[in-house]
Amino acid sequence: MALLELEEVRAGYGPxxxxxxxxxxVPEGQxxxxxxxxxxxxxxxxxxxxxxxxxxxDIRFAGRSLRRMHTEDVxxxxxxxxxxxxxxxxxxxxxxxxxxxxHLRRDGAAVRKDYDRVFEYFPVLRERRGLSASTLSGGEQQxxxxxxxxxxxxxxxLLDEPSLGLAPLIVRAIFExxxxxxxxxxxxxxxxxxxxxxALEMSSDAYVLEVGRVAVSGTSSELKGNDAVRRSYLGY
Amino acid sequence: xxxxxxxxxxxxxxxxIFASLALALVLIYNAMGLVNFAQxxxxxxxxxxxxxxxxxxxxxxxxxxxTLVIAFAxxxxxxxxxxxxxxxxxxxxxxxxxxxxATLINGLAGFIFGYVPxxxxxxxxxxxxxxxxxLASYQDLGVIAVSGVVLLAIYMLLQHTTxxxxxxxxxHHPEASRLLGVHVSWMLALGWGLASAVGSVSGIxxxxxxxxxxxxxxxxxxxxxxxxxxxGIESPLGAVVGGVIVGVTVNLAGVYLPFVGGDLQLAVALxxxxxxxxxxxxxxxxRPSVRRV
Amino acid sequence: xxxxxxxxxxRYWLVVVVxxxxxxxPTVIGSFQASEWxxxxxxAIAIMGLNILVGYSGQISLxxxxxxxxxxxxxAILVHKYKMDYLVTxxxxxxxxxxxxxxxxxxxxxLSALYLALATFALAVVTPSLIKRPAELTGGxxxxxxxxxxxxxxxxxxxxxxxxxxxxxxxWIYYVTLAFALVLFWLAWNLVRHRAxxxxxxxxxxxxxxxxxxxxxAGYKTLAFGISALYAGIAGSxxxxxxxxxxxxxxxxxxxxxxxxxTVVGGLASIPGPLIGAIFAYFLPIESNQWVPTQxxxxxxxxxxxxxxxxxxxYGVVLILIMIFAPNGVVGLITAGYARLRRRLRGAAxxxxxxxxPDPQTG
Numbered sequence: 001m002a003l004l005e006l007e008e009v010r011a012g013y014g015p016x017x018x019x020x021x022x023x024x025x026v027p028e029g030q031x032x033x034x035x036x037x038x039x040x041x042x043x044x045x046x047x048x049x050x051x052x053x054x055x056x057x058d059i060r061f062a063g064r065s066l067r068r069m070h071t072e073d074v075x076x077x078x079x080x081x082x083x084x085x086x087x088x089x090x091x092x093x094x095x096x097x098x099x100x101x102x103h104l105r106r107d108g109a110a111v112r113k114d115y116d117r118v119f120e121y122f123p124v125l126r127e128r129r130g131l132s133a134s135t136l137s138g139g140e141q142q143x144x145x146x147x148x149x150x151x152x153x154x155x156x157x158l159l160d161e162p163s164l165g166l167a168p169l170i171v172r173a174i175f176e177x178x179x180x181x182x183x184x185x186x187x188x189x190x191x192x193x194x195x196x197x198x199a200l201e202m203s204s205d206a207y208v209l210e211v212g213r214v215a216v217s218g219t220s221s222e223l224k225g226n227d228a229v230r231r232s233y234l235g236y
Numbered sequence: 237x238x239x240x241x242x243x244x245x246x247x248x249x250x251x252x253i254f255a256s257l258a259l260a261l262v263l264i265y266n267a268m269g270l271v272n273f274a275q276x277x278x279x280x281x282x283x284x285x286x287x288x289x290x291x292x293x294x295x296x297x298x299x300x301x302x303t304l305v306i307a308f309a310x311x312x313x314x315x316x317x318x319x320x321x322x323x324x325x326x327x328x329x330x331x332x333x334x335x336x337x338a339t340l341i342n343g344l345a346g347f348i349f350g351y352v353p354x355x356x357x358x359x360x361x362x363x364x365x366x367x368x369x370x371l372a373s374y375q376d377l378g379v380i381a382v383s384g385v386v387l388l389a390i391y392m393l394l395q396h397t398t399x400x401x402x403x404x405x406x407x408h409h410p411e412a413s414r415l416l417g418v419h420v421s422w423m424l425a426l427g428w429g430l431a432s433a434v435g436s437v438s439g440i441x442x443x444x445x446x447x448x449x450x451x452x453x454x455x456x457x458x459x460x461x462x463x464x465x466x467x468g469i470e471s472p473l474g475a476v477v478g479g480v481i482v483g484v485t486v487n488l489a490g491v492y493l494p495f496v497g498g499d500l501q502l503a504v505a506l507x508x509x510x511x512x513x514x515x516x517x518x519x520x521x522x523r524p525s526v527r528r529v
Numbered sequence: 530x531x532x533x534x535x536x537x538x539x540r541y542w543l544v545v546v547v548x549x550x551x552x553x554x555p556t557v558i559g560s561f562q563a564s565e566w567x568x569x570x571x572x573a574i575a576i577m578g579l580n581i582l583v584g585y586s587g588q589i590s591l592x593x594x595x596x597x598x599x600x601x602x603x604x605a606i607l608v609h610k611y612k613m614d615y616l617v618t619x620x621x622x623x624x625x626x627x628x629x630x631x632x633x634x635x636x637x638x639x640l641s642a643l644y645l646a647l648a649t650f651a652l653a654v655v656t657p658s659l660i661k662r663p664a665e666l667t668g669g670x671x672x673x674x675x676x677x678x679x680x681x682x683x684x685x686x687x688x689x690x691x692x693x694x695x696x697x698x699x700x701w702i703y704y705v706t707l708a709f710a711l712v713l714f715w716l717a718w719n720l721v722r723h724r725a726x727x728x729x730x731x732x733x734x735x736x737x738x739x740x741x742x743x744x745x746x747a748g749y750k751t752l753a754f755g756i757s758a759l760y761a762g763i764a765g766s767x768x769x770x771x772x773x774x775x776x777x778x779x780x781x782x783x784x785x786x787x788x789x790x791x792t793v794v795g796g797l798a799s800i801p802g803p804l805i806g807a808i809f810a811y812f813l814p815i816e817s818n819q820w821v822p823t824q825x826x827x828x829x830x831x832x833x834x835x836x837x838x839x840x841x842x843x844y845g846v847v848l849i850l851i852m853i854f855a856p857n858g859v860v861g862l863i864t865a866g867y868a869r870l871r872r873r874l875r876g877a878a879x880x881x882x883x884x885x886x887p888d889p890q891t892g
Contacts, residue, residue, distance in 0.1 A: 071414040087412035340845025506655045514636045
């Protein structure tokens with residue numbers, strides 16, 4: 001059974017609907033890419049999962065329906081969502097942002113170990129611990145967001161365009177760590193990306209959205225190998 | 237010179253009273269961008285509760301924390317019942333609701349306890365002690381000490397506990413906080429509870445001086461407005477500093493400016509409010525606000 | 530002609546009926562009741578002023594009682610010190626208050642809605658102590674007692690011809706108040722229908738957008754403050770006339786709250802709203818105070834407390850409930866109900882004629 005399943009999900013903002021019946025699934029411990037042009041509904045799909053928009057259809061996480069659940073309760077089920085714009089609390093320090101990631105956990109010893117790992121992945125965050133998060137650069141903020149999500153000890157991470165606006169070198173580093181977290185901790189990832197090539201390299205399965213519907217889906221290697229799909233949907 | 241020092245000490249004591257109420261205003265402002273016009277009346281009601289407890293034979297120093305707990309619960313209850321349904325309403329709606337709340341609580345207190353002013357006990361004697369040449373009353377020093385302890389406790393809670401951290405997070409970025417599993421709506425309620433408890437300290441401290449009756453806080457809330465605005469309405473530290481400045485200023489103006497005297501001290505507070513809002517709207521410690529479109 | 534009258538919307542008929550009602554009212558009620566209704570009309574004028582400010586221009590004042598105080602004292606001082614005719618002083622008081630309001634509107638421009646609420650509330654609390662200070666001008670705590678005014682012979686004779694009784698001072702004051710109320714309501718109606726009203730509403734609904742379409746924001750916001758204060762000033766002046774004296778305690782914070790209650794209950798941005806709000810805000814505490822002592826099961830001690838605490842409790846409850854459940858006030862409820870009723874009636878008629886009713890989603 002898949003960890004996350006979306007079944008005919010329709011969603012929108014007020015009178016305008018964005019998703020017209022999206023079905024997809026993320027298996028336990030796998031990375032799944034969600035691709036598509038701007039405005040195709042990728043972000044709205046993620047926001048539906050964590051209850052940020054009103055939706056119909058069904059969304060199940062670990063066999064349990066998320067219908068009518070508030071964002072904070074969905075998150076407490078084990079889903080970490082790094083939203084568009086990263087959701088950094090710029091009024092707080094780096095350390096406080098990290099603490100907000102782990103504040104619900106009661107396994108003190110494991111938390112301390114996870115902090116050590118976070119600082120091992122992102123040494124810059126250890127240096128900036130006491131500083132206001134607003135002083136971080138874009139790449140550092142993305143690292144902070146990812147580190148904070150990791151500290152939530154989720155079973156599933158929803159990542160909304162982690163590469164947006166970052167230098168290629170930093171993108172490489174961040175994706176490397178996403179892969180490490182995925183393999184070492186068996187954290188499943190639903191990855192929304194503009195950079196399709198990069199995303200398909202990472203993921204096992206992929207879905208391509210077009211105006212609120214799944215246009216193409218399959219294993220990442222299938223999609224990579226299909227020139228027609230690549231040219232018409234992925235643009236490379 | 238000696239008299240000036242004395243006036244300053246008693247101004248600081250009054251300022252501590254204003255600071256508690258101003259801090260309560262700041263807590264709710266930070267939680268939801270709202271000035272709670274009912275803050276003073278909530279404090280007044282809590283003070284009546286404290287008096288009832290003491291009248292029933294409870295020791296002052298037990299009645300004090302018990303009252304704070306009751307005020308805390310009351311603040312949460314008010315938020316859940318009255319504010320929750322309109323959490324996302326325009327600010328004008330919220331302001332009018334808190335004003336309605338103020339009127340309602342004032343009327344209820346009058347209904348239950350009557351309008352006859354009552355003496356309220358003070359644990360501190362009015363005897364004076366000589367500090368560096370200035371005579372300060374134990375009453376004033378006690379008020380300063382109690383206010384100081386309470387303000388410090390709030391600071392510790394906000395800055396050094398997980399609850400305080402989640403409260404601050406919810407206040408600044410409700411959406412991002414929800415994604416981190418923070419129950420934002422409950423944080424608002426908690427903010428109201430905390431504000432209610434802190435505010436009631438000012439009521440309990442001022443009651444021995446002004447005598448307790450339903451309109452007791454009507455002027456104190458204006459001084460607290462002045463303190464909060466002066467400090468920068470989003471800054472807890474500003475509320476404290478603003479409270480002390482307003483307390484000292486008003487006290488000195490009342491004594492040394494003949495045309496102000498006792499009955500125009502309130503006008504000094506008004507002048508501070510209007511002056512700060514027009515000249516330096518962010519106050520001493522506030523951040524410049526971004527105008528939303 | 531007949532056709533035009535028959536086709537005119539029902540609300541015009543309603544206006545005519547209401548005006549006739551208020552003109553005829555003193556001929557069927559006693560002199561004391563006439564003075565009560567004069568108070569209602571005075572409140573209605575002040576509430577209309579507040580409504581222009583809050584409902585149409587989107588600013589707020591929790592201290593409109595202070596503007597009433599200015600108007601009342603202006604008239605009282607002109608009458609008392611300079612022996613002017615009271616009726617002459619009313620427009621002067623209005624204009625003076627309007628000018629002060631206009632000037633007040635300039636710093637108010639810099640304040641957000643919340644800060645404006647805070648500053649005006651502080652003003653309302655401080656006003657009584659400010660009034661007391663220049664004692665030789667304002668009479669200090671005692672205030673100023675005003676000489677009673679007698680109805681002019683013409684009005685008195687006309688009144689006697691209709692009712693057969695002599696016109697009292699209260700009845701004459703009622704008619705003076707009614708005349709001002711009619712003119713001011715008519716002016717407000719014209720204001721909100723035309724350029725200035727549209728500009729103010731545009732500002733209320735979004736300043737940036739209004740500025741983009743060329744509306745002079747600062748100008749109209751201060752203008753709204755000035756007009757609003759003018760209404761409050763005239764109301765205050767009439768208030769002094771009706772009560773017969775002015776004192777600092779005539780204008781407590783509670784008065785400002787009463788005005789706010791009236792505005793909110795009647796409904797923001799509505800012309801009939803202030804009248805309904807005024808009737809409510811005036812009679813609610815009086816009625817509840819008259820009702821409680823008649824209830825023998827309520828101990829007299831509680832009853833006397835209720836008399837003092839009752840208005841505050843009821844005002845508070847009403848403010849909260851209205852803002853939660855009917856933010857558009859009574860007029861909003863009525864128009865929403867009327868629209869629903871008409872839709873239902875029209876739907877029924879359309880079904881009868883075999884046509885499809887318009888889809889409410891698209892309509």
